[in-house]
Amino acid sequence: MVTKKVLNPSNLFNSVPYGFSQIVVSDPGKLVFISGQVAWDENYDLIGENDLSEQTEKSLENLKTAIEAAGGTLQNIMMLRLYVVQLQEEHSSVIANQLKKCFGEITQPASTWLQVNGLANDKFLIEIEAQAVI
Numbered sequence: 244m245v246t247k248k249v250l251n252p253s254n255l256f257n258s259v260p261y262g263f264s265q266i267v268v269s270d271p272g273k274l275v276f277i278s279g280q281v282a283w284d285e286n287y288d289l290i291g292e293n294d295l296s297e298q299t300e301k302s303l304e305n306l307k308t309a310i311e312a313a314g315g316t317l318q319n320i321m322m323l324r325l326y327v328v329q330l331q332e333e334h335s336s337v338i339a340n341q342l343k344k345c346f347g348e349i350t351q352p353a354s355t356w357l358q359v360n361g362l363a364n365d366k367f368l369i370e371i372e373a374q375a376v377i
Contacts, residue, residue: 246270247318247350247376261335262342263354267321272376275313279326279370280305281362295327295334295368299341302371307345315377317346322374323354328367330358338369 249264251257258265282290282298283305291297307317323342327334338356346352352373362370 247321249350259348259351260339262339262346262351263323264351265353267350267353269321269376273314275310275315275319275373275375275377277306277309277313277373277375279324279372280309281364281367281370289364289366291368292366293368296337296341298368299338299371300344302369303341303345306371306373310373310375313375313377315375318350319375319377320346320352320373321376323352324372325354325356326359326362326370326372327356328359328361328369330356 246269248268250266250268251259251264255265280302282301284290284301290301306320310317310319325338327338342351342354
C-alpha cells in the first residue's frame with residue numbers, strides 16, 4: 244500500500260478549507276497520469292450545463308472512475324490541476340466544497356488552479372487532471 248503524507252506548513256496559507264494540501268509526499272509506487280476530466284457522461288451528455296458546482300462534481304466522479312480503472316482510489320491521487328473557464332473569486336468556494344466532499348479534509352491532494360479562456364467544448368466550465376501513485 245502506498246503511503247500518502249500531507250504537509251501544510253504554518254508559514255504557508257492554510258489550504259485545507261479550499262480542499263487541497265500544500266504538499267503531498269508518497270513512497271515509490273506505480274505512477275498514474277489521468278487526462279483532464281470534464282462533465283461529460285459516457286454518452287457525451289453534459290452534466291450541469293452552466294453550473295460550475297455540478298460540472299465540478301461530475302468531473303470528480305469521472306476522475307474517481309479513472310483512478311479506480313487504474314487499480315487505485317481517490318486517496319492515491321497526489322496532485323490535481325484544475326482548469327477553470329474565467330475563474331472568479333466567487334468560484335473558489337464552489338470548487339472547494341466539491342473538492343472537500345470528494346477528498347475529505349485529512350489527505351487532500353496538492354493542487355494548482357488555472358484560469359483559462361476556454362476548454363475543448365465551449366460548454367465546459369472546468370477540467371480536472373490528476374497524478375497519482377498506486
